[in-house]
Amino acid sequence: MKQAVIGIYAHVDAGKTTLAESMLYDAGRIRRLGRVDRGDSHLDTDAMERDRGITIFAAQAELEHAGARLTLVDAPGHVDFGAEAERTLAALDYAILVVAANDGVQSHTRTLWRLLERHGVPTFVFVNKVDLLPDAGSASEKDVLLAELCRRLSEGCVDAVALGDPAGQEAAATSDEAALDEYLEAGRLAPATLRRLVSGRRVFPCFFGSALRNEGVAELLDGVANLVGECSWPSEFAARVYRVTRSDRGERLAWLKVTGGELRAKQQVSGVSCGSPWSEKVNEARIYSGARFEPVALVAAGRTCAVTGLTRVRPGDVLGAEPAGARPTLAPVLTYGVLPGGADVHAVYQALCQLSEEDPMLGVSWDERLQQIGLSLMGSVQLEVVRGLLRERYGLDVGFGPGKILYKETISASVMGIGHFEPLRHYAEAHLRLDPGPRGSGVVFGSECSEDELDRNWQRLILTNAMERDHLGVLTGAPLTDVRITLCTGRAHPKHTEGGDFRQATYRAVRQGLMEAGARGECVLLEPWYTFELEVPADKVGRAMADLTRMGASFDAPEMEGDEACLAGKVPASELGEYALEVMAYTGGEGRLSLELAGYEPCHDADRVVAAAAYDPCADLANTPDSVFCSHGAGYTVKWDEVPTHAHVEDDPTRLRPWRAADATFFSS
Structure with a gap:
């Protein structure tokens, strides 16, 4: 049996969840049609989704139709939850983009289209709510709608009904040279050719109907079942993690797309999180349909499931032989101060950190100087959802300050940072080179330090320490990004060095290097x-x-x-x-x-923003650039600009050059 995982995407209120409901009903998976406005839809299972009448969290259900097993993934439609929608792309084989006929192609519709294009997801289009048009269902209305789709989305948008008619296949044939030759020679396109054009994103079949009235849904099911192709998967186990959630019973669920081999309950799986390799056992594998699930002993490649027992995975992680995926495109641009009210600020911070495990785009930060939590996210609706989750899941009633633009900082030239930590009976020194990285690359880490200079275990500890926190810039205290941090050399003491010593040396080295860059005017506000x-x-x-x-x-x-x-x-x-x-x-x-x-x-107005922030990097004691040295049995502080002259390891000037991948002994992002 053919199988495919199909995501359903749309601008908010286009009827996406209603369409999924109708598809499940027509396929016999549910006995009655739920309604979003009544709060009883099969896939909007969360109380906040039912209250608001919008999809907030992706949900899935399976159906079988015309010899194909289809897993429908209902992705959020509101722009504030675009990051959740983007994460589901890792699980998809195809997508259905829903466009409301009375609204046309909206701005967020185009954003979703570009995401699907960027990730190479073959796409069907369902034009919904045609019953609301003045001349509903007429050929002229359909032509107008199709022309808009061709103009605003792709010229490959074709009427799906015409694909079944040899005379109507000409538009599809012109999208591909081999298909055109076949059409000119045979007068029609073979079904396998049509499937190839769809899977290669040459053709985007467009269906028309009304999900609420269950019109055009049967044709959509028939067309999708016929046009999805067979897929062959590698034999070695591999999987992608596209969601992390918690069940009603508080269990941590990791949602996987198995992309190779098979996954069994009680299987040991391995991965890498934050640069650290791990291995854990899958306790239970589940196939979900809305809020209900069925435990299964085996999940074959090509299917999605939720598993319990994996405590370290985060959305975007890969398991087994699966290669690392692309970095997400959507990112939060607003930051809010958290007002804990009568709640304990540390309990609020821990709760938000737990929520950020489920949503990596939920940026949680702690300002030690102000004793304040910062929260970065996509917009005001997502903010209200976070407030609701804190209240319902943790019993915390918190407020938020006004939203501000989330700035970031980077550097424009390479710089060496040195950190030394040597209070009495402690010792560690780390030399890190900071290089500008490509835009959108984040902060990545590596080592080109010789094991003759520093044992490999110490090197791994330094990189782990560097990766365990967000580093702040020195212009406004904004998060650092687009920087490669490379360990060049360091020194440990055979008797006095402990793990925490290198943590302090590493933090101070990053900060000292940023201060050097700032003094040369090579820090950049983004x-x-x-x-x-x-x-x-x-x-x-x-x-x-x-x-x-x-x-x-x-x-x-x-x-x-x-x-x-x-x-x-x-x-x-x-x-x-x-x-x-x-x-x-x-x-x-x-x-x-x-x-x-x-x-x-x-x-565009960096001087004004920096002046308004009035940030003093030397006063930020939680991110100090200074180092601690020891003399006559007592530790003393050395200011950041004097650290290079006090360092115990002599710097090699040739190390201060652009980063080269061939030099790094190991490298992680």
Whole structure:
């Protein structure tokens, strides 16, 4: 039997969960159709989802239809939960993108389309709510909708009904040279050819209907079952972790897509988390359908499951022979101060850290100086969900300060950092080279230190220490990113060195190197930027260009199409505010702003942001750049700028050069 894992994606309120409900009903998996507005849908199982009427957490269910076993994954549609939607991509073979006929292609629809494109996921399109159109179901309405899909998504969008008709296969054939030759020679395309065009993202079959009225759903099921292809998997065990959750009973569940071999209950599996290898036993494997599950003894390659017993995995981790996946595209751009109220601040911090194990995009930080928790996330709706989880799961009623832009820091040139920690009867020294990394690479770690200079166990300890915390920049105290940290040399004492000594030396080395870079003007403040497409009536393009210029955006000359102008470019997230609402206001509802996070780039007004932060890196005692040396039986502090002259290991100037992969003895991100 053919099998495929299919994610269902959509802009919020497009009818995604209702479509999944109808597909399960038509396939005989559920006896009655649930409704999102009634709070009884099969896949929205969480109380907050039922209350809000939106999907917050991905859920799945299996069905069988026309000789194919399909696992449906209902992904969140709200933009605040885009990171959760992106994580599910690791489990998918295909996707269904739902577009509401009465709304058309929305900005978040295009963001989801680009994510599917970036991850190479073959995609079907279901145009929902056609019953709400004035001329519902007519050929002319369908042609208009299909033309919009071709214009705003891909020219490969074709009417799925036409794919079953040799005369209608011409559009699909023109997408591929070999397919066109076949069509010209035989007058039609073989089913295997159509499946190849779909799986290769040459063709995107489009279906039309109304999920609420259960119209067009049977055709969608037939088309998907017919067009998904067979997949062969490696024989060696491999799996990707795409979610981590907790069950109603508090069990930690790791959700896996098995991509090689098979997974058995009680099987020992291995992986790497935060640079440290581990091995643990799977206690139980479960196949879920909504809130219900069935324990299974074996999960074959190509299927998804949830397992208990794995305490160290995080979303994005890989198991067995599975290669490391791509870094996520979506990232939080807002940070909030947590107001614990009457709750113990440390209990709140521990609860948030546990939630961040389930959602890596939930950034939790602790400011020792201010004794304050910081929380970075996607937006206000996600903030309310976090508040609800803290209340329901941990009994903590907390508040949050106003949201601020989440800045980050990096460096523009290589620098050597030295950390020394030698109070009485302790000893450790570490020399770390900090190199600028590619944009979006995060912080990665490696070693090119000789074992003649420092034992391998000490080297691994230094890298583990470096990776166990978020390092802060020295301009505003913002998180460090896009930096390679390489251990070059160090020294331990045969009698006095303990593990914690290298932790202190490592932290101080990173910080001392950043202070050196700052003194040379080589620290860079980064801010989140969005790529945008702004569509406005032609007579409003002057206003739009003036607004974008004021916001510090970079953009190309407007492209005109009839009475509409389109501006495309990049804009700092800090300047956007509620501009999407402004566009709707000054265009009378005819304008449309599409945004996608482009990543972090140099801040457009860095001097102002740095001055406003008034951050003193030397006063941040939890992240001190100074070192501790010992003389006459007593430890004393040496300021960061004097550390190189006091260091016990002489620095080799040739080490201060760009990082080369061939030099690193081991390297982890």
